[in-house]
Amino acid sequence: MTTSVSSQNDSALSVHVAHEELENLKKNMDIFFLIVMGSIVFFLQTGFAFYESGSVRSKNVTNVLFLNYLDTSIGSLVYLLCGYALAFGEGNGFCGTQYFALVDLPNGKMAHCFFQYTFSATAVAVVKSALHERCSMTAYITCIITISGVTYPIVSHWAWSPFGWLCNMGYRDFAGSGVVHATGGSAALAAALMTGPRTGRFDTKGDVNHIQPHSIPQAALGAFIFLFGAIAFNAGSNLTISNVKDGQVISLVCLNTLICVAAATATSLIYQRYCTASGRALNNWNFINMLNGSFTGMVVICAGCDQYPPWAAFVVGCLGYFAFLIVLKAMHRFQIDDATNCVPVQLGGGYFGVIAAAIFGKNGIILSPSKSSAYGLLVNIFGGLVIIIFSFISILLLYGVLRYFNLHRVSAQEEKLGLDLAIHNQAAYHVDEKEIKGIVPVEPTRNRDSQLKNIYIYNYSKIRTIAME
Amino acid sequence: MTTSVSSQNDSALSVHVAHEELENLKKNMDIFFLIVMGSIVFFLQTGFAFYESGSVRSKNVTNVLFLNYLDTSIGSLVYLLCGYALAFGEGNGFCGTQYFALVDLPNGKMAHCFFQYTFSATAVAVVKSALHERCSMTAYITCIITISGVTYPIVSHWAWSPFGWLCNMGYRDFAGSGVVHATGGSAALAAALMTGPRTGRFDTKGDVNHIQPHSIPQAALGAFIFLFGAIAFNAGSNLTISNVKDGQVISLVCLNTLICVAAATATSLIYQRYCTASGRALNNWNFINMLNGSFTGMVVICAGCDQYPPWAAFVVGCLGYFAFLIVLKAMHRFQIDDATNCVPVQLGGGYFGVIAAAIFGKNGIILSPSKSSAYGLLVNIFGGLVIIIFSFISILLLYGVLRYFNLHRVSAQEEKLGLDLAIHNQAAYHVDEKEIKGIVPVEPTRNRDSQLKNIYIYNYSKIRTIAME
């Protein structure tokens, strides 16, 4: 009998060990999941850099790439110093109060911290993309610090921390249509409003001049990277892969993301081609419009991608394009200049996404009409609005100070010259002087002040001298 | 004794729980695997977009990028509506009949559906790459719909569904040399044949004019992305990672992919440099030829990458290049124009890969000569042929209709102007008019019809006015 009992104890011990090992394996698998998804979301920075730098004029390309690269540096330091603490430290309903400068951050939360940083980087990237071709370095850097250190963390605490007041009210936003995109879009709107439009963007008559992207392939590269990253963005938002339901949620999320993006893209194409005067007159298919439609699809799907049945993802994508259109028209009407249409995409698409999740989701008012789902809709409408207002005001205050000291944008001279030469002394495209002796008679001067008067612009078309007024 | 029994029951229960948890973990790990691999395979779309847009002339770049982006939208909708059902729904030997529009798709199959979509997108991308610089939008869109909604799904049902007749005959094609690549290449051949060559591609004397890629860096970006994605393409084809043998298969697949690609690349270089007249005369190393060699390596390895010992992967890569060469010569001989050499790579490489798997694989006729392996070889030869013929005919029929209504290609005028301006009113590279006042005296007119007569082409070299005949 003793052997039997001891073997029985062995067996129990062994079972205990198996369970412990399983728990460890699950933890590590979740970390693995967060690291891979976080890395791909981090790669979205490349998408922003190229979509934006392709979309501006050739005289501002280095500047756009510089700013995007800078993001990842300043943004990560600020987020790790302060942002993660405000967002996911224990605290009150308004913000967290633990883990500043990562002090006492338990090792088990580090992967979560890394992953959340990549989301913060996305929100930051959204904001700056409205400001290109005229924003000063000071404005830009303070703006990054504010968004990634304060505004975005506080919003994400409200909605995603178990302590957050919006979360506890029942606000639901799976992958951040509101928390990431509407926040970024709303901050971008405030910044664009305060910075003012690029010179020549709007006529005195009120006509809108389209500033053409200098390189469609560059912009397209960014767009393709967005496609790649959008899936990881939404799938990663589940945060775990080891629990029973995780696999199912993540699978659904991937399909819904595909469907919604495709629906929004198709809607944008059909609308532009057959329902606009210019599309019908020119018989043409507009590439940038298609990209904007597609991006809107990526934004609107976030909030409810774990909740929609596939048909709903399709419907939400189709409707989302019109949310984009409405905001776009408003931007043109009020002459607010946004270098990459990020406000219509992110604010229009983001807020619509938050609302749509509470309408078309499986607990939404259509699929389960009840008091509780009606309340959920109201909470999402209200929560999205609060997020937008908070984000708008925080950046408005910052820009109030910047404008007071006249630090918010570069001089008209620098804007005309292009920021590549004015701020970085580095044209984006270069033809070696040694190679073209006889065409350009003198070397570019090294002194920027004289450059401001008599400069060389290297661009695709030719090398030439422009006399500044 | 009672305590002992109850603890024993506890222990049994606990073991049961452990097993259940293990099963769940395995399922989720498989889903995680499919999502990550599928995402990277999806990123291959970026590779196609850039390899193709770099390979065409600067007047057709926007169009190529537009078409590639459109793929992901139309293609995914069509595949999810109809393709996945035909391919992997239960059904007869010819096609599946379940899951149309994802109805009743069990959640456990959603990740599989996502992953399979990314393969369908690859097949579609192959087809269109032959048609650039002259294909009409109508032809293009109907072609995407046919391939991703009907042709490719039915072929993949035959070979990869447990219900498929080819699968049950013993046809073996691990990652789709035949199912994906030969299908795509064969469809591309039919489409290229029916569309006709680009103006000026072939002389009346029968000489081949090489149309130079407008941007080698852009084409190279695509090629590097292919390298990145090829590993996930083959490794992901195992579909699971949680079974005992999975890790071993996947590891072997990765090494074999590396080896085969390297072997094909090296062969292409040595052959071009030392065995062709132009290579010897000019003493040069051709970049595009090397890329084609490398791509062929990626294609031929697919069918048997789980079966080859490493030396066989090397041999198959070396031989594969000659399959490419033979088809390439035939294409030139018959004056069939293929904008990116996709037919030689995908059809030549793909069909050779299917055959090679049954020759050099560990169950092939060399390593285990037997009646069964000889039968396997015959089945693969036959199966590959059937796939090629089916795919060819399906696209031939489609183009028969398109040609009847004269919808298969753009007008000669549009082709000469370039599709960027003709179809999209958007040049790929842009110099802002405001910036160059004095060089270009007038603004480009907005009306495309007048553009067709008197147009501005923005390209690398200069801005100029061309009077169309």
Add this chain to the structure above:
Amino acid sequence: MTTSVSSQNDSALSVHVAHEELENLKKNMDIFFLIVMGSIVFFLQTGFAFYESGSVRSKNVTNVLFLNYLDTSIGSLVYLLCGYALAFGEGNGFCGTQYFALVDLPNGKMAHCFFQYTFSATAVAVVKSALHERCSMTAYITCIITISGVTYPIVSHWAWSPFGWLCNMGYRDFAGSGVVHATGGSAALAAALMTGPRTGRFDTKGDVNHIQPHSIPQAALGAFIFLFGAIAFNAGSNLTISNVKDGQVISLVCLNTLICVAAATATSLIYQRYCTASGRALNNWNFINMLNGSFTGMVVICAGCDQYPPWAAFVVGCLGYFAFLIVLKAMHRFQIDDATNCVPVQLGGGYFGVIAAAIFGKNGIILSPSKSSAYGLLVNIFGGLVIIIFSFISILLLYGVLRYFNLHRVSAQEEKLGLDLAIHNQAAYHVDEKEIKGIVPVEPTRNRDSQLKNIYIYNYSKIRTIAME
């Protein structure tokens, strides 16, 4: 009683099965981890290709891309034939002696082999990046073979194989600041020294002429891909994810990488802007300098990223930039030309990283001052030095032979013409001749010898005829 005992046996058996399944799952999860991380590290090749091709003049772009693509082919064949055997086969302290040509490689080591290849590819990529715009194909190919077949494998055996003498002495280098980066940087130094500077790089007076990157967006693309890959590079270096501590180590590694890169980037910006004469005079922010700072951060963090507390990662990043600066000044002082500043980044940053790990790591002399940590510091200082010297000498010997036969660089004529036309007969950017009739009167001749006298260079600025002296 019998039922009880038998059920007890069942239960024990079932526990046994559970443990076995767990072990299998862990093995497969590790393989999955290696494949994903390895794939992303492999993608770093794209980063090198674009950072380098953007950094050179427009006449050498195809060549740079060609060489980078070639790497992945020749490098992988050589590494799998010979490198992995020398590095990770069982053997003596100097090198391994098993697994040549993958013979008898157990399947369980294949994923490890794939992963280690991607590291070897990184080391190779570093070496060549110093040599662009003047290196001959022969020199280049022999150099790849030497590095990936002999030098790097032996160094990695010393430090990372359990048989290696440095490893057994206590040398610690988690992700290869020394093993990968200093090895590559030191080999690059030897090669750059023996190849000599590009024509015109240094004045006879000793002034340094900066050769401008021809395309900032292209270089930036490379840099962004480095950012993406750096995390996988360091996280993957843990080699497993299934053991209890793995998740924690990997999480810490990711955060430390982010922090160190950000710190080095910020330091480089602040130093250049406020502490250099040109930065203050021109009031500008230098983009390439920032990238170099950032790259240095990626290099210095490798050795100790599993050991640093976050604050230490920050400090190491800040200090690392100065290691870069010192080596950079020395390179300029001794007129050694390095096309992409890879020697300062990789050798300066790499060696500093090895030392820093033993100073600031949690077992380093600051956090646990003891005899053992002082010994650890000495071992790392010594080990890093030995690695650098070994790598330097191996390449010096190779170049001794190459110079003796005058095979080490292209002719002055070819260098002036640009390697794209001289070696590849393929300009990077192309304007179709048919399109510009009237501008270029004749077709480019096909014979390269006449080209060498009277050639067309297609580049951004214009199409023109240059008469070679």
